[in-house]
Each structure stands twice: as structure tokens, then as C-alpha cells.
Amino acid sequence: MTLLEVDNLVKHFPVKGGFFTGGGVVRAVDGVSFRIEAGRTVGVVGESGCGKTTTAKVVLGLETPTSGTLRFEGADLQTLDAAGRRRYRRSVQAVFQDPFASLNPRMRVGAIITEPLVVHEQLARGEARERALRLLDVVSLPERSIDLFPHEFSGGQRQRIAIARALALEPKLIVLDEPVSALDVSIRAQILNLLRDLQARLGLAYLFITHDLAAVAYMSHTVAVMYLGKLVEFGPARAVATAPQHPYTRALFAAALPSHPDERREDVTLVGEVPSPLAPPPGCRFHTRCPVVMERCAREEPPLVHTDGRLVACHLYSPTPGVGPWQPQRAAPGSLTSPSFTTGGAP
Amino acid sequence: MSTPMSPSASPSRAASLTLAWRFAAFHAEGFPVLPTLILLVLVLTAVFANVIAPSDPEIGTLGERFRPPAWQVGGSEKYLLGTDHLGRDVLSRLIFGARVSMVVGLTAVLFAGAVGTALGILSGFLGGWVDQVIMRVTDTWLALPALTFAIFLAAVVGPSEMNIVIILGAVYWTRYARVIRGEVLSLRERDFVRLAIVAGCSKWTIMRRHILPNVLNSAIVLGTLMLGVVIVTEAALSFLGVGVPPPKPAWGLMLADGKKGLMAGYWWLTVLPGSCIMLMVLSANLLGDWLRVKLDPQLRQL
Ligand SMILES: Nc1ncnc2c1ncn2[C@@H]1O[C@H](COP(=O)(O)OP(=O)(O)OP(=O)(O)O)[C@@H](O)[C@H]1O
Ligand code: SF4
Numbered sequence A: 001m002t003l004l005e006v007d008n009l010v011k012h013f014p015v016k017g018g019f020f021t022g023g024g025v026v027r028a029v030d031g032v033s034f035r036i037e038a039g040r041t042v043g044v045v046g047e048s049g050c051g052k053t054t055t056a057k058v059v060l061g062l063e064t065p066t067s068g069t070l071r072f073e074g075a076d077l078q079t080l081d082a083a084g085r086r087r088y089r090r091s092v093q094a095v096f097q098d099p100f101a102s103l104n105p106r107m108r109v110g111a112i113i114t115e116p117l118v119v120h121e122q123l124a125r126g127e128a129r130e131r132a133l134r135l136l137d138v139v140s141l142p143e144r145s146i147d148l149f150p151h152e153f154s155g156g157q158r159q160r161i162a163i164a165r166a167l168a169l170e171p172k173l174i175v176l177d178e179p180v181s182a183l184d185v186s187i188r189a190q191i192l193n194l195l196r197d198l199q200a201r202l203g204l205a206y207l208f209i210t211h212d213l214a215a216v217a218y219m220s221h222t223v224a225v226m227y228l229g230k231l232v233e234f235g236p237a238r239a240v241a242t243a244p245q246h247p248y249t250r251a252l253f254a255a256a257l258p259s260h261p262d263e264r265r266e267d268v269t270l271v272g273e274v275p276s277p278l279a280p281p282p283g284c285r286f287h288t289r290c291p292v293v294m295e296r297c298a299r300e301e302p303p304l305v306h307t308d309g310r311l312v313a314c315h316l317y318s319p320t321p322g323v324g325p326w327q328p329q330r331a332a333p334g335s336l337t338s339p340s341f342t343t344g345g346a347p
Numbered sequence B: 001m002s003t004p005m006s007p008s009a010s011p012s013r014a015a016s017l018t019l020a021w022r023f024a025a026f027h028a029e030g031f032p033v034l035p036t037l038i039l040l041v042l043v044l045t046a047v048f049a050n051v052i053a054p055s056d057p058e059i060g061t062l063g064e065r066f067r068p069p070a071w072q073v074g075g076s077e078k079y080l081l082g083t084d085h086l087g088r089d090v091l092s093r094l095i096f097g098a099r100v101s102m103v104v105g106l107t108a109v110l111f112a113g114a115v116g117t118a119l120g121i122l123s124g125f126l127g128g129w130v131d132q133v134i135m136r137v138t139d140t141w142l143a144l145p146a147l148t149f150a151i152f153l154a155a156v157v158g159p160s161e162m163n164i165v166i167i168l169g170a171v172y173w174t175r176y177a178r179v180i181r182g183e184v185l186s187l188r189e190r191d192f193v194r195l196a197i198v199a200g201c202s203k204w205t206i207m208r209r210h211i212l213p214n215v216l217n218s219a220i221v222l223g224t225l226m227l228g229v230v231i232v233t234e235a236a237l238s239f240l241g242v243g244v245p246p247p248k249p250a251w252g253l254m255l256a257d258g259k260k261g262l263m264a265g266y267w268w269l270t271v272l273p274g275s276c277i278m279l280m281v282l283s284a285n286l287l288g289d290w291l292r293v294k295l296d297p298q299l300r301q302l
């Protein structure tokens, strides 16, 4: 069942320029479509500034989209009434990157993790405490944590507190914006395993944002690769990780994962800086850094097309317009319905 | 996680290192022991004034006018610190004066603090036209010289302790509003505020539960620093005759009454209340300064 459908999402931030430079818009997210199935994980990867957090904020209702639609369980969020929005709020929770900034330093852990409950349900004090203890147990924190303040915990423990809070309302989707990036390497696996356990036990769906390609391959059913506000590749996690198709994805994963010995994979590495989202390059946004750039890349923007069981936006895979009678299937926005995406690969 | 900063770690702290500061701030691990003790003594004096004071501060004996302190020629043990132009016991007046200063100072600081903090939070968190309006008013207010403004208001509403508190609150709330707004602007970008929105908290709940507790430290620091300013202003208003009305023993009033006797050598009528004002203000400032370094979220690691 499709939980969340994001269709052609655009988020532009107007920025004030200097006296002479004039203003502009940061094209943080520029036409992104994907869907999240119930109980599944969509991983989002891409370099810093490509719009991952902005996408997450729009999904969380922290930013209003410039255009595009979000449908939750089939209902367009923009047309929801107050009760519907409230139900959406309950169903979508979040865990953020910095465990030191995401917990109010003046609140006790018990109050922190039951706050969503207290807001949505009129809970008696004793009952809230009961629920808090149960949630602490779910994330394997000792009972006595309930009366402590956040500063008495380590980063990993704080992230457990943040997860307990996100679970309080029994949501259907949790947005994880780099949930382990700020943690010690030794603790990351623990938190990731906890998240996977919780998914198996509670049937949660995750929107898992990360820089860490090994983590995304480990955690996700489906992977979305973003570059400068655009989706460049979207497909089953195993396929994308082991046989990336888009030159950008290839470069990303070549650096991160050892390739299969039977597999021939040219080791491309990324050079140069990500261009500014204030003035993204015309045509394919990746053409300024692409190792296999072609003449048409700077002129034409490649559409997302189905290839090898996934969607890729690159002219290597897109048809040459007007050549021959053969036209491969093009993915219209919002029609990412290839069976391979709904089933996904086992992570 | 918070590590106490050494005083020298703060540049603004270094700037406030005056000679008097060095002299008065007897430090034990950075804590200003002497100023705190002085404030404590003053508070106790204010609370127990009617127990400690040897005689009535408002009723004098005309036959005993201008008696010098007990240790000077002509002094009497009955009047340890001498008497004033109406024959009232200076010591008792100083003791009750502490009460006046404390009551006026603390209530004015609380009043200004409550108004300024509330408006600062609204301004910083809500933004938009609310912010525009509050900040315009604040800027206009801050452009007026505080003492002149206070004198003007006092002249309009007339002298009484209650009015003084209101005037001081009306003059000084802007200091809080400015500082608190700045802090709210950075707080509201913090993840825990975003997560509160995700959790479904209303704006009101977020301001009350997430913003207010996190600006309270700054408000307290500011309050301690403002205590000195407020007490000096109160003394100045009383000195000018638009503050605490006469029979009451306010330090500023005592100073005003005593200045005529200065030429005649009645030094105790001015030096003593003047010293009291100075001690109280200096102590409050030193304590506030220390608190600022200790509690300032900018300097403290969370
Ligand atoms: N409120 C804003 N105003 C203006 N520009 C913004 C705003 N928020 C984000 N941006 C810009 O939008 C772009 C995308 O930002 P975003 O935070 O979504 O990136 P990200 O993929 O999460 O990066 P990172 O991996 O560093 O977290 C960046 O260039 C960023 O500077
Ligand atoms: S469209 Fe061209 S520039 Fe863009 S990724 Fe493909 S080959 Fe490279």
C-alpha cells in the first residue's frame, strides 16, 4: 500500500541579494517525485546541499512546497481539513541529525518522549508515565532515564530518546534526517539495527536521509539519488547500490562500496564542486562534472526513464528524439509504478 | 556538560574589569563572594528592618538634630550613625532605606522583566507585523535617555512607591525585549522547536514550554544587572524629589536632604546613604556579571 506519494515537488527559497547583486531563488528541490510504501524504507542520498533536508521538511509540514502535491494514503495534503491534517501530523514523525539540538535541554526525558502524546491525547499524569516507561523499554533505555535531563546522556542514548519520542504516537512514517551522522562510528550500527528492528516489529515506513552509502544500502528497500534538487536515479536498493546506472550514482557508489569481483565497473571519482543551486547548470545539472558528458547534455534536460528496473535521468539511457519508430516507456510524473519499486529488494 | 568558564575567557568581561571591580570582587573559583554577602546582608536588613532598627526612621527629636556618629566628638551611643536635620536616627533610616530600595528595585525589575520577556518572545517567535510593531516601539524607547524619560513620567504621574515601580518598569522593559528577542530568533531555528511542531504543539505551547524556559537564564542575568540600574534610577528620582515621597526613608531622598549639610561638615548625611547605594549597585552588577558568564547560553555548552 502506498503511504506517501510525492509528486513533482518543488521548493524554491527566495533570497535577498546585495545592493548590486539583486535577489534570486535557491532551487533547493526542483521537481522531485517518489513514493513510500507502508512498512518500507526509501533512502535518499546525495551530496550536501542537494535538497534532502528540504524534501524532509516539506514532508514534515515544516516548509510549504512552492508547487507539487503530497498525497498521504491517497488524500492530497493541501485539501485536508483540520482533522485530516491532525491525523497526518500524528502519522508522520521525525528524528533529526543532531541529538544535542533535538532535545529541549530544560525538559526531563519523560516529558520529552510523552510530549506528542500529551498534545494529541488528554492523558492523565500516571498514564503518561506508564507510556514513557514502555517507550524507554522499546528503545532499550533504563527506566530511571525518565527523570533525567538530556545532558546526562551520550549522543547515542539521546538519539534513542529522540526515537522513543518519534514512536510515541505510533506513526506510520518516520522521517530520519541523517539519524546517525553525528554519532560515533561505533554506535551507528546499534542505532541502525534498532531502527530496523522497530520497522520489522511495528511496520513503520522510513524516509531515510543520509550521506552514508553503506548505511543506505543496508537500511533501504528503495533508494533515491538526488543531485542539485533533482532525482537522478530511483530504484530498488540492491540494484542501485550494486549496479548503479546514472554516472553520478556510479561515482558515488564507486567510492563507497567494493564492487563485486565478477563485475566490471569503471572507477569514476567525482571532481569539482557542486554548482550553486541559485544558478543550476542548464540541461543535465550534472554535466559540469560528468565523466561521460555528451554534446546534448548541456542543452537538453534528460527525463526520468525506466531502465534496468529503475528510473534514471540521463541521456545515456534516454531515447534520441525522433530516431526510429521505437520509443521506450517514459515515466510520467507520479507514475512510478514499475512492479520492481512496489516490491523492492530486501535490504 | 557545562564547564565553568574562567572569567578571563570572555572579552566583554575583560572590558568591565574596572579598578573597583578588581578591588571588590573577591573571588573564590570565580564566584563573587563579597558582593553576594553584601547583597545577602542588605536583603536580610530589608526583611528584618523593623527588628534591627534601633528607632523609628520617620520620627525625630528636634533637640537632637545633626548629631555626628557615635565615635565623633558630640556623638551619642543612642545614635550610632548620627542624626539628620530633623533629629532622626540615620542608622534606622538607612536600614529602612534598604527595604525601600529592595522592594522598589526587585518589583520594578520583575515588572520590567515580565513585560520585556513576554514581548521579546512574542516578537522573536511570531515575527511578521507583531515583531515589526514591538521592535519599532523598543527602538524608539531605547533612543530616549532613560533618566530623563523616567523624570518626565514621574512628574506626570506624581510621586509614590507604586508609581516608581510602574515608571521604572515602563522605562526599562525594552532592554529585556531586545535581548530576549535575539535569543528567541536563534532558539526557534533549533531542532527541538521544529520537532515540537512535528509533535503537534501549538505556537502558544511552544513559546511556553520550549522557548520561555530556555530564555529564563538570560532574563535572570539581565534582571540582576538591571537591579543596579533600577536602584540608581530610583535614588536619582528620589533625590530630585519626584521619587519616593518625603517622610519615607529612601536613600536617594536622604542624599537630597543631606546635601545642604555638606558645607557644614555633616558628612554622614551624604556619605553613608551614598555608600549604601554604591555598595548595592556594585554588588548587583558583580553578581550579574558572574551569572552572565556562568549562564549565558552563548558561552555555555549545552
Ligand atoms: N531557508 C532557506 N533559505 C534559503 N536557502 C535554503 C534554505 N534552506 C535550505 N536552503 C538551501 O537549499 C539547498 C538545499 O538544502 P538542504 O538543507 O535541503 O540540503 P541537504 O541535502 O539536506 O544538505 P546536507 O547534506 O548538507 O544536509 C542548499 O543550497 C541550502 O543552502
Ligand atoms: S545526461 Fe549527460 S551529463 Fe548528465 S549524467 Fe547523463 S551523460 Fe552525464
Ligand SMILES: [Mg+2]
Residues within 6 Å of the ligand: A052, A053, A054, A177
Ligand atoms: Mg540536510
